[in-house]
Ligand SMILES: CSCCC(=O)C(=O)COP(=O)(O)O
């Protein structure tokens with residue numbers, strides 16, 4: 370088995386979710402279709418609720434910022450003029466959400482609504498999150514060795530907690546010391562990793578970030594974070610240069626902690 374030695378200065382392991390702890394297929398074939406199939410009904414049922422109105426306001430603000438993009442779908446301001454107007458507004462939000470999802474955008478606005486929609490499915494037990502088989506045993510071992518384990522995903526913190534709280538392995542939320550999402554910054558921006566280190570109270574070089582996306586690995590590395598790229602079934606392929614440049618692992622069990630037995 371290939372072994373990757375974790376540098377002695379590393380005290381925190383920061384994990385991406387999609388393509389790292391969890392198969393991309395679970396996100397693409399189960400989580401995302403659930404949104405596309407249910408968003409209209411969700412908006413119609415929850416429209417009057419404060420949380421739903423906040424989600425729509427955030428999506429409208431994002432739509433204004435996106436106005437210059439090809440194919441962008443605007444969300445008109447509410448005029449309060451009757452049922453037809455409401456149905457048009459809901460349809461605009463549905464179209465905007467589907468447009469953003471067709472581009473796999475990671476905006477905070479989209480991720481916030483998705484998180485709220487998944488809540489009902491997870492808490493009712495209609496959905497369970499999948500984790501690769503090596504994830505839970507490795508995380509338990511790291512924590513026994515004194516490592517802190519954090520999550521950094523584009524999925525909202527609320528959605529992350531749903532996944533860890535309702536997984537095929539049971540409720541594994543207690544294995545995570547904390548969560549970060551795009552509210553701290555985007556994963557392809559190095560400043561996000563500096564802010565995460567500040568928030569945890571460590572130096573960036575105390576962190577090892579595991580991700581499947583080399584643009585994220587590159588941003589983290591620019592901030593002096595240690596990185597390894599995770600190669601999982603169904604992940605996007607890497608170029609030969611990327612394969613040579615990055616430390617690669619295909620399972621969390623390939624990480625060797627000098628402090629563990
Ligand atoms: C709580 S994760 C749901 C999946 C998701 O919405 C997503 O965008 C995954 O992105 P990641 O940063 O984990 O690759």
Ligand SMILES: [Mg+2]
Pocket residue numbers: 385386387388389580581582
């Ligand atoms: Mg990922």
